Amino acid sequence: MKKVALFFFIFTCQFSLKILSQNISIGPEFGFVNRNDVGVNIIEDSLIVMTDGNVGNYQNNYGIFLDYNISKKFDLHATIGYNYQINGYLVYNRYESLFGFPPVVKASSVASHNFNLLLSLQYKIFEVKGVGLSIMAGLRPSFLVNIENELIEFRNGSRHQGTAELINNLDESNRNVNTTYNIGLQISYWRLHLTASYEANLPNSSYTESISYFQKKYPLYNSTSMLVFSVRYDLFRFNRIF
Numbered sequence: 634m635k636k637v638a639l640f641f642f643i644f645t646c647q648f649s650l651k652i653l654s655q656n657i658s659i660g661p662e663f664g665f666v667n668r669n670d671v672g673v674n675i676i677e678d679s680l681i682v683m684t685d686g687n688v689g690n691y692q693n694n695y696g697i698f699l700d701y702n703i704s705k706k707f708d709l710h711a712t713i714g715y716n717y718q719i720n721g722y723l724v725y726n727r728y729e730s731l732f733g734f735p736p737v738v739k740a741s742s743v744a745s746h747n748f749n750l751l752l753s754l755q756y757k758i759f760e761v762k763g764v765g766l767s768i769m770a771g772l773r774p775s776f777l778v779n780i781e782n783e784l785i786e787f788r789n790g791s792r793h794q795g796t797a798e799l800i801n802n803l804d805e806s807n808r809n810v811n812t813t814y815n816i817g818l819q820i821s822y823w824r825l826h827l828t829a830s831y832e833a834n835l836p837n838s839s840y841t842e843s844i845s846y847f848q849k850k851y852p853l854y855n856s857t858s859m860l861v862f863s864v865r866y867d868l869f870r871f872n873r874i875f
Contacts, residue, residue, distance in 0.1 A: 656702040658870050662712055664694045664828075664863025670720055672839075672855030676846055679728045680795055682803075684855055688721020688742050698865055700755075708755040710769065718747040718777070720840075720855075722803055724796050741800045743782070745807060749775040753815060765821040773832065774812045779804050795846070802845045806853050811840045815861070824867035833858040 668691075670684040696714030703709060725738040753771025760766075782804045817830025834840060834856045841853040 656700075656870065656872060658698075658700040658702075658824075658867040660698060660824075660866045660868035662694070662696040662698045662714070662863050662865045664861065666692045666694055666716065666832075667860040667862075668692060668857060669859070670840075670855055670857045672841070672853075674844075674851075674853050674855075675727075676799060676844070676851050677795070679726050680799060680846075681723075681725050681727050682799055682844065682853065683723050685721030685723045685740060685742075688740070689719030692716050692718060694861070694863060696751075700867075706757050708757070708767070710751070710753045710755050710771070712751040714749045714751065716747045716749075718745045719743070720745075720807070722800075724799050724803075726796065737796070739796050739800055741782070741803055743804050743807060744780040746778040746780070747775050748778070749773050751815060755819065760821075763821075763823045765819075767819040767821065768817070769819060769828075769830070770816045771814070772812055773815050774810060777807050777809055777811065779807055798846055799844060806841045806844045808840055808842045812838070813857070813859075817861070824870075826865040826867075828861075828863045828865065830861045831858070832861050 668689060669686060670689070671686075673681065673683040675681060694714055694716045696712045698710065698712040701709040701711075720743045722741050722743070723738050724741060725736040727736065751771060751773045753769045755767045755769040758766045758768065782801070784801050811834070813832045813834055815830050815832045817828055819826055819828045821827075838856070839854045840857055841855045843850045844853045845851075
């Protein structure tokens with residue numbers, strides 16, 4: 634009876650080890666983002682703050698990823714990433730044209746250190762002779778550290794004083810934490826993975842929160858959508874028991 638119990642125990646342990654042992658891949662990730670910010674905001678019924686699509690369109694991404702194989706078809710993916718984010722803005726007074734003055738449009742930008750974590754689930758459609766195609770979906774929370782811009786100033790009484798006030802406060806408008814959703818495709822060849830995905834703000838959410846205008850807060854709603862391209866390489870592969 635003891636021998637039967639011992640045999641059953643050893644067989645169960647070996648079976649459990651096969652079930653729990655999963656392939657893990659770790660490696661570097663490099664890529665770029667084609668970013669499109671959209672938003673038009675009216676402050677005090679006259680001042681316009683709108684996104685500038687010509688600034689910060691292309692941004693480089695760097696990161697370290699981990700893939701955890703949970704079955705023949707499914708992988709859990711995580712990337713810890715960083716990019717230098719730039720958001721462009723145009724600020725002007727829309728009522729200036731009513732008095733015969735052409736609106737003076739001032740361009741500005743907000744720079745941030747973007748530390749982000751992509752968490753996604755990948756489904757392998759097929760794999761033949763080392764070549765595979767997968768689809769993926771997930772979320773990317775981003776943690777922003779804004780970089781303060783140098784203050785600008787117009788002479789007192791200038792018709793552009795309000796514009797300067799808004800521009801000086803733009804670097805405080807980004808949310809410190811912002812979450813986007815990510816859906817895309819991945820083509821794999823042995824250790825190399827090429828990914829292309831679409832990323833955007835969650836519905837009814839904004840990457841900006843508010844802006845101060847002469848000590849009064851005004852909501853600032855801007856959304857973004859991105860095409861994200863990246864290259865990943867499995868630098869390390871090993872089995873782990875969890």
